[in-house]
Amino acid sequence: MARCSVPPKLAIFLIIAVTLILLLPAFGLSFGHPAASGTDQYYLDHSQEQTGSNNVVTAIVFDFRGFDTLGEATVLFIAVLGVAMLFRRTH
Numbered sequence: 001m002a003r004c005s006v007p008p009k010l011a012i013f014l015i016i017a018v019t020l021i022l023l024l025p026a027f028g029l030s031f032g033h034p035a036a037s038g039t040d041q042y043y044l045d046h047s048q049e050q051t052g053s054n055n056v057v058t059a060i061v062f063d064f065r066g067f068d069t070l071g072e073a074t075v076l077f078i079a080v081l082g083v084a085m086l087f088r089r090t091h
Contacts, residue, residue: 006014047059061069 053059
C-alpha cells in the first residue's frame with residue numbers, strides 16, 4: 001500500500017483552509033430572523049381542506065412537497081446502499 005507523501009504541516013494547513021472556505025458562507029446567513037413569506041400562512045390556512053390531513057407537517061411533507069420528499073428518500077437510499085456496498089464481505 002502506498003503512503004501519502006504530503007508533509008503533516010501542509011496537510012493541517014489544507015484541512016484548516018478547506019474548513020474555513022466551507023464555513024465562510026454560513027456567517028452571511030441570518031439565523032433566527034426568517035424572511036417574510038406568505039407560503040407558510042397559506043399552508044396553515046389551507047392544509048386541512050386541500051389535503052384532508054389534520055397534521056400540517058404531514059400535509060406539507062407528503063402532499064405539498066411530495067416530489068421533494070421522494071427525492072430526499074432516494075438520495076438517502078442511495079447513500080445507505082453505497083455504505084452497504086463498501087462494508088460487504090467478499091470471499
